[in-house]
Amino acid sequence: MLYFFEQCLNGVQLGMLLFLLAAGLTLVFGIMDLVNLAHGSLYMLGAYFAATFAVLTGSFVVAVILAVVASLVAGMVLEVVAIRRLYERSHLDQVLGTFGLILFFNELVRLIWGPAGMTLSLPPQMLAAIQIIPGVYYPAYRLVIILATLAVAALLYAVVMRTRLGMLIRAGASNREMVGALGINIKLLYTLVFGLGAALAGFAGVMQAPILTVQIGMGENILILAFVVIIIGGIGSIRGAFVAAIVVGFIDTVGRAFLPDMLQALISTNAAATLGPALSSMSIYVLMAVILVFRPEGLFPAASR
Amino acid sequence: MTASVDPALDTVSARPVTPRTVFTIVLLILLALLPVYSSLTSDVFLVTLFTRVLILSIGAVSLNLIMGYGGMVSFGHAVYLGIGGYAVGILAKEGIGSGFVQWPVAIAVSALYALVVGALSLRTRGVYFIMITLAFAQMIYYVAIGLDRYGGDDGLTIYKRSQFGIIDLSNKTLFYYLCFALLLGSIYLVARIVNSRFGHVIRGARSNDRRMRAIGFPTFRYKLVCFVIAGALCGLAGALLANHTNFISPALMHWTRSGDLIVMVVLGGLGSLFGPVIGAVTFLLLEEGLSRLTQYPDLILGPILLVVAIYLHGGIEALLEGRRRD
Numbered sequence: 001m002l003y004f005f006e007q008c009l010n011g012v013q014l015g016m017l018l019f020l021l022a023a024g025l026t027l028v029f030g031i032m033d034l035v036n037l038a039h040g041s042l043y044m045l046g047a048y049f050a051a052t053f054a055v056l057t058g059s060f061v062v063a064v065i066l067a068v069v070a071s072l073v074a075g076m077v078l079e080v081v082a083i084r085r086l087y088e089r090s091h092l093d094q095v096l097g098t099f100g101l102i103l104f105f106n107e108l109v110r111l112i113w114g115p116a117g118m119t120l121s122l123p124p125q126m127l128a129a130i131q132i133i134p135g136v137y138y139p140a141y142r143l144v145i146i147l148a149t150l151a152v153a154a155l156l157y158a159v160v161m162r163t164r165l166g167m168l169i170r171a172g173a174s175n176r177e178m179v180g181a182l183g184i185n186i187k188l189l190y191t192l193v194f195g196l197g198a199a200l201a202g203f204a205g206v207m208q209a210p211i212l213t214v215q216i217g218m219g220e221n222i223l224i225l226a227f228v229v230i231i232i233g234g235i236g237s238i239r240g241a242f243v244a245a246i247v248v249g250f251i252d253t254v255g256r257a258f259l260p261d262m263l264q265a266l267i268s269t270n271a272a273a274t275l276g277p278a279l280s281s282m283s284i285y286v287l288m289a290v291i292l293v294f295r296p297e298g299l300f301p302a303a304s305r
Numbered sequence: 306m307t308a309s310v311d312p313a314l315d316t317v318s319a320r321p322v323t324p325r326t327v328f329t330i331v332l333l334i335l336l337a338l339l340p341v342y343s344s345l346t347s348d349v350f351l352v353t354l355f356t357r358v359l360i361l362s363i364g365a366v367s368l369n370l371i372m373g374y375g376g377m378v379s380f381g382h383a384v385y386l387g388i389g390g391y392a393v394g395i396l397a398k399e400g401i402g403s404g405f406v407q408w409p410v411a412i413a414v415s416a417l418y419a420l421v422v423g424a425l426s427l428r429t430r431g432v433y434f435i436m437i438t439l440a441f442a443q444m445i446y447y448v449a450i451g452l453d454r455y456g457g458d459d460g461l462t463i464y465k466r467s468q469f470g471i472i473d474l475s476n477k478t479l480f481y482y483l484c485f486a487l488l489l490g491s492i493y494l495v496a497r498i499v500n501s502r503f504g505h506v507i508r509g510a511r512s513n514d515r516r517m518r519a520i521g522f523p524t525f526r527y528k529l530v531c532f533v534i535a536g537a538l539c540g541l542a543g544a545l546l547a548n549h550t551n552f553i554s555p556a557l558m559h560w561t562r563s564g565d566l567i568v569m570v571v572l573g574g575l576g577s578l579f580g581p582v583i584g585a586v587t588f589l590l591l592e593e594g595l596s597r598l599t600q601y602p603d604l605i606l607g608p609i610l611l612v613v614a615i616y617l618h619g620g621i622e623a624l625l626e627g628r629r630r631d
Contacts (some may be wrong), residue, residue: 031435035432037564085615091432092378096571100610101562107603224560225445227436235432238515278451285444289425296428 002136007257008250013142015249016149021206022228022233023156024197024240030236031193031295032123034083035091039201039226041105042078046071046202047209047218048109053117059125068199075198079191087190103253106216117215145207152203153242158237173236190198209286225252228288234298244299248284255283325625329579332586336485340478352477353549354475359484360545365569365581366491367538372567373576374499375531379575380435381422381442383565385415385536387449387558389543394461394553404474406469408544415540416533423532425498427525435479437521460554467548474548480615484545488582490536496578507531572613574622583621 025039050067059062080099086094086286129137160166168189170178180186205219212218229248233240260276267275291299336355343351364386371377392411401407426437455461474480498504509517510524517524547553556562565588571574573584591609595602617624 029432035435078474080616083612089614091435092372092567092571092575095378095380095435095564096568097611097614099561099568100607100614102561102607103603103610104607107601107607110600111604222558224440228440231436231440275451278448281447282444283453285440288437288440292425292428296433298433 004254004258005136005141006138008222008245009138010144010257011250011253013146013245013249014152014253015246016146018202018226018229018249019153019242019245020149020200020207020246022229023238024200025062025226026145026230026233026236026238027169027193029230030199031169031176034087035098036083036197037223038078038093038101039197040223041102042071042075042198042201043205043208043219043222044109044214045105045218046073046205047120047214048113048118048198048204048205050206050209051120053244054115054120060120060126063120064203064206068203071202071205072195072200076191076195079194083194084187084190086176097110102220109110109216115216117213119211120214122210135212142208147203148207152200153227156200156238165192179231217248225284227285230298232288232291232298237298237300240298240300248287251287252284255280259283267268309448318565321624323330324336325622328537329583329627332579333582345479349477352414352481353616354548354589354593356481356484357476357546358489358586359481360542360549360583361485361569361589362585363484363488363491363542363545364539364566365573365585366488367535367542367550367564368577369457369570369581370495370498370538371532371535372570373527373580374495374504374511375507377427377437377528377532378435378567379532379535379563380560380567381438381440381563382535382539383558384442384445385419385539386546386562387542387553387555388415388418389444389540389545390547390553390557391449391455391543392540393544393547394463394608395455395513397463397465397467398461402465402468407467410542412537414539415543416537419533420529420537423529423536426529427532427577439560439563443560444560446555446560449558458514458555460556462554463547463553466551467544480549486550487541487545491541492578493581494538498531503552568610572620574620577620577622580620587621 020041021039024042024276027034028036039167046067049070050063053063053066053070054060057066078101082097086097089097090219098273126141126144127263128140130140130143130145132138158166168179168184170188171184172186172193176186179189186253195290201219207220208222225248230250233242233244259280264277295301313429325631336359340352340353343349347623359540366380367385368379371379389411392414393407396402396407396410422438422441426434426441449455451456466480472479474483499508506517506522506527508520510528514524542558546557569584569588570581571584572588573582574580592606596603599605613620
């Protein structure tokens with residue numbers, strides 16, 4: 001039971017990270033109509049920035065802040081240099097172009113930081129386990145992730161729903177020509193939105209860095225999970241992304257933890273040991289398939305698309 | 306997003322000799338003579354490299370059928386390379402070495418999976434379709450990693466190539482020509498398909514799906530059949546690839562392999578019969594050349610793809626014709 005509780009928390013934690021990635025993807029798609037495969041590269045860059053700044057400054061918190069700022073800047077530069085030219089192209093060309101960017105960034109990271117990968121170590125007070133309810137200990141850092149990502153999600157909500165920038169973002173999502181016609185600098189808005197998405201992805205990478213190794217290609221597998229999230233949630237919908245991210249994170253984690261044991265109860269141990277890992281990694285795709293059968297546009301289809 | 310004039314329609318009418326035709330014919334002659342050249346210079350690597358080029362060309366030709374002619378941008382096409390390869394590998398490991406069993410199974414299982422994926426993902430359009438095909442391919446990738454009996458993450462060595470009676474596939478030249486013949490066969494098949502009534506429905510659906518349905522074509526079924534044919538053809542390429550490398554691993558169907566196939570098709574020329582072959586040759590030679598030239602090949606390859614996506618509309622084929630399609 002305690003184990004189950006712990007796994008649930010892990011699921012929520014993964015879900016929150018997926019939300020950070022999916023929110024950026026879905027914002028960029030919703031507003032600029034851009035399929036950005038290179039989103040995972042920004043996640044990877046964020047983690048590398050954090051690991052580097054941690055070595056340079058010696059402080060974890062400062063490194064996190066600097067890394068998010070660096071991701072924001074990297075995203076905006078990328079938008080101005082390359083991404084901007086892809087908006088008017090077909091989705092297929094966008095896939096091709098951003099696929100090229102993934103190759104480029106993976107190789108760039110290998111050139112700058114070397115092929116070995118890095119680690120980002122935590123300050124000692126975050127390494128401890130905290131007793132959250134009597135008898136249940138949970139790693140402090142994972143709690144930090146959950147709280148920090150929740151705070152960012154709330155901030156994102158406030159920005160999108162309560163500020164002028166957010167108003168423009170929402171307006172841009174429903175009719176970009178109109179927003180441009182009303183005298184808003186659309187180019188600048190796009191650069192900002194892409195930078196915002198990059199910062200969110202970078203932040204996700206930073207938060208995940210101490211748990212996993214910082215390595216080349218780290219953004220690619222989680223990017224595909226983020227795709228699954230926005231397909232389930234409905235492309236262009238931040239609310240959908242939030243709900244779907246939690247569901248996917250939860251099912252993936254809990255499935256991996258318990259499905260092999262549950263199978264063992266049904267079939268022979270040997271077969272369960274083979275099938276278990278395979279089936280549990282399939283679970284979220286099956287979920288996606290089922291949802292698509294009933295709601296081809298996802299749970300929360302965005303109005304315009 | 307949608308081109309106003311369907312470039313695919315070019316392939317129907319007889320055209321005067323263009324640089325494109327000359328280039329295609331020269332390329333085919335070079336491919337046909339390659340083993341001769343290689344045996345004269347005793348450069349065995351060349352045949353190995355180009356066998357791979359031919360096999361991946363078959364994959365690209367099959368992707369072009371759905372993507373170029375049908376407008377279905379599948380980002381999970383390499384999964385059929387994997388399924389075809391694993392069919393051969395698993396059967397070989399279980400002691401069934403006959404190619405007469407292995408290859409039909411590879412094709413049938415690929416077709417079956419394409420049927421499932423197609424039935425689910427063709428309900429969606431545009432970017433959903435791209436991402437869903439990617440996700441379903443990724444699912445099989447993880448399943449393959451979980452197959453401990455067949456090597457899991459590390460893959461599986463195939464000790465014996467498929468047995469076809471007296472035909473010995475371990476003869477490199479023979480295998481090369483088999484792949485070449487199958488490539489020509491695939492192009493012929495695609496040509497017959499796209500110029501048939503069926504193919505016209507598919508191409509019509511690409512231009513305007515709603516109108517096709519309005520005039521009474523159940524386009525979903527047509528597209529699904531097309532999707533299955535492409536999957537089956539790519540499954541055959543997978544079986545060839547497993548025989549070529551004598552090795553299978555989940556890396557066969559890593560999503561970047563699907564990306565490579567898309568690159569080949571777009572680079573060569575979307576919706577043109579020989580475009581995917583030109584694209585595959587160019588891409589694989591570029592990859593090979595760059596990795597000999599520098600330690601960081603993707604640092605150059607990546608921006609090249611970006612530039613192709615931004616500026617080269619219609620691929621090398623269009624470049625050869627001296628005009629831009631779009």
